[in-house]
Amino acid sequence: MWMGLSYVCWGISVVLAAWMLYDWFKVDTTYSEAVLTSSREGELEAVSEKHRI
Amino acid sequence: MTAAVETGQTVIHGDRVSLLRVLGPAHVWALGVGIVLVGEFTGWNFSADKGGALAALIVCWIVGLLYTSVAMIDSEVTSTVAAAGGQYAQAKHIVGPLMAFNVALFLVFAYTMLEVSDAILLGDTIVAKAGVEGLTHNSFIAATIVVLAWLNYRGVLMTLNVNFVITAIAYVSIVILFFSVSPWTQGAVLKLNELVTPGNALPYGWIGVIAAFQFGIWYYLGIEGTTQAAEEVRSPARSLPYGTMAGMITLLIAAAMTWYVCASLMPWEYLGITYYPLWDAGKLTGSPLLENLLFIATLLAALASANGCINDAARAWFSLGRDRYLPSWFSAVHPKYRTPYRSILFLLPIALAFAFIADLNQAITFSILSGVLQYTFMSINIMMFRRKWPLGTIRRGYTHPFHPLPAIVLFCLCMVTFFAIFLGFGSQLIAMTVFYFLISLWFHFYRYKFVRRGDQFSMPWPKPQGY
Numbered sequence: 001m002w003m004g005l006s007y008v009c010w011g012i013s014v015v016l017a018a019w020m021l022y023d024w025f026k027v028d029t030t031y032s033e034a035v036l037t038s039s040r041e042g043e044l045e046a047v048s049e050k051h052r053i
Numbered sequence: 054m055t056a057a058v059e060t061g062q063t064v065i066h067g068d069r070v071s072l073l074r075v076l077g078p079a080h081v082w083a084l085g086v087g088i089v090l091v092g093e094f095t096g097w098n099f100s101a102d103k104g105g106a107l108a109a110l111i112v113c114w115i116v117g118l119l120y121t122s123v124a125m126i127d128s129e130v131t132s133t134v135a136a137a138g139g140q141y142a143q144a145k146h147i148v149g150p151l152m153a154f155n156v157a158l159f160l161v162f163a164y165t166m167l168e169v170s171d172a173i174l175l176g177d178t179i180v181a182k183a184g185v186e187g188l189t190h191n192s193f194i195a196a197t198i199v200v201l202a203w204l205n206y207r208g209v210l211m212t213l214n215v216n217f218v219i220t221a222i223a224y225v226s227i228v229i230l231f232f233s234v235s236p237w238t239q240g241a242v243l244k245l246n247e248l249v250t251p252g253n254a255l256p257y258g259w260i261g262v263i264a265a266f267q268f269g270i271w272y273y274l275g276i277e278g279t280t281q282a283a284e285e286v287r288s289p290a291r292s293l294p295y296g297t298m299a300g301m302i303t304l305l306i307a308a309a310m311t312w313y314v315c316a317s318l319m320p321w322e323y324l325g326i327t328y329y330p331l332w333d334a335g336k337l338t339g340s341p342l343l344e345n346l347l348f349i350a351t352l353l354a355a356l357a358s359a360n361g362c363i364n365d366a367a368r369a370w371f372s373l374g375r376d377r378y379l380p381s382w383f384s385a386v387h388p389k390y391r392t393p394y395r396s397i398l399f400l401l402p403i404a405l406a407f408a409f410i411a412d413l414n415q416a417i418t419f420s421i422l423s424g425v426l427q428y429t430f431m432s433i434n435i436m437m438f439r440r441k442w443p444l445g446t447i448r449r450g451y452t453h454p455f456h457p458l459p460a461i462v463l464f465c466l467c468m469v470t471f472f473a474i475f476l477g478f479g480s481q482l483i484a485m486t487v488f489y490f491l492i493s494l495w496f497h498f499y500r501y502k503f504v505r506r507g508d509q510f511s512m513p514w515p516k517p518q519g520y
Contacts, residue, residue: 039384
């Protein structure tokens with residue numbers, strides 16, 4: 001049973017790793033680099049909360 | 054803002070893709086306690102090998118003081134600097150870019166090495182349970198790291214919901230074990246008075262207590278990881294202090310219960326060398342139910358810790374990319390899942406490589422060293438924060454009491470811990486110090502010219518006092 005579980009673990013690892021690589025490729029070819037790297041630190045904070053004491 | 058841009062099934066609101074603000078205090082608790090709780094299942098007990106069972110209890114409380122200081126200081130600063138990267142963002146705003154770069158590396162190494170240690174522990178625990186010849190831990194290590202990376206890739210809400218459930222189960226298992234051994238009656242199951250006597254309580258004297266600090270850190274290592282969620286919690290000023298302090302209280306209770314049960318069931322000579330103190334405690338009760346419960350809880354605690362570590366290491370790496378301290382390629386956010394997917398994927402093979410080739414002790418030491426370096430920074434950071442922006446000059450979600458006492462206590466205890474690490478792993482301590490020195494030179498003389506200096510300071514604060 002344990003050896004079988006070990007093979008299942010290898011299988012799951014390969015499938016999920018392949019899925020992530022596929023999704024990575026799909027996202028990087030669908031969206032521009034400017035959109036993907038557009039996050040800015042503190043931006044939401046500045047918009048949603050007024051800085052008052 | 055501009056109109057929504059629709060591509061396939063993904064809708065991007067405005068022209069920016071940011072991390073999602075979906076987390077609450079329970080997720081913050083799950084992140085912090087999830088990372089740490091594995092330390093009760095293995096790690097803390099090596100302090101008994103260094104100084105005996107009583108030394109393990111003494112460091113439980115003294116290191117608890119260190120981490121309470123960490124939690125209080127962290128809660129104040131991060132409720133004000135609410136950005137992914139946690140202590141990195143704090144260092145950037147309060148100390149300066151070179152300190153921030155180093156702190157981010159401390160974070161990435163501390164969490165990645167802890168993730169590696171968790172995966173090795175999980176693999177070894179399954180192999181020990183199976184007892185099958187030819188079965189190795191590699192497949193379990195690979196599955197742990199890849200499945201958790203996938204979970205993190207798919208979204209922070211599900212990641213921390215899962216962490217909440219598995220952390221709660223692991224925690225409840227400690228409580229069940231504690232009440233199952235009649236803790237109010239010595240002699241029935243527990244034999245503390247026979248196992249810890251005046252003759253063997255401190256077998257190496259007080260120097261043993263100092264040496265025990267190195268592994269006493271494991272009772273609480275990683276609670277400061279809650280700050281990495283700062284950009285993804287709905288209300289940072291409320292959720293972060295609440296989740297962090299609740300987590301610290303939870304861990305103090307778990308640490309005390311764990312020591313009491315384990316020290317009452319195992320002699321210190323064995324307690325100090327076993328890799329599974331709580332699982333062994335479950336076995337020693339003679340109850341198959343408790344034995345299996347603690348076996349499963351050990352696995353769940355390792356999973357929760359690795360899960361939180363992937364979350365935190367990726368956010369620190371992502372923040373470095375966003376400020377161009379590293380190539381901005383790493384700062385990409387997945388337009389559908391809103392996670393730092395490139396950072397998660399980049400750190401995945403690194404964790405796998407270390408998990409396959411590194412020794413558990415080396416990985417743990419690397420993680421502890423990076424953690425203590427970070428705590429030392431925090432004690433200096435809070436002093437500078439209070440001096441540059443005194444109370445009343447900016448809004449704080451939480452103000453920690455007794456300043457500067459927690460900072461002084463934290464700094465002194467960090468120095469003691471460095472000395473303890475030097476006693477056990479002096480060469481690694483020196484090697485890491487040299488590494489951080491060389492990487493700082495690279496950053497200062499080469500990388501910093503790529504940084505957009507004005508853009509990196511994002512907090513809408515007034516000028517600091519004295520500037």
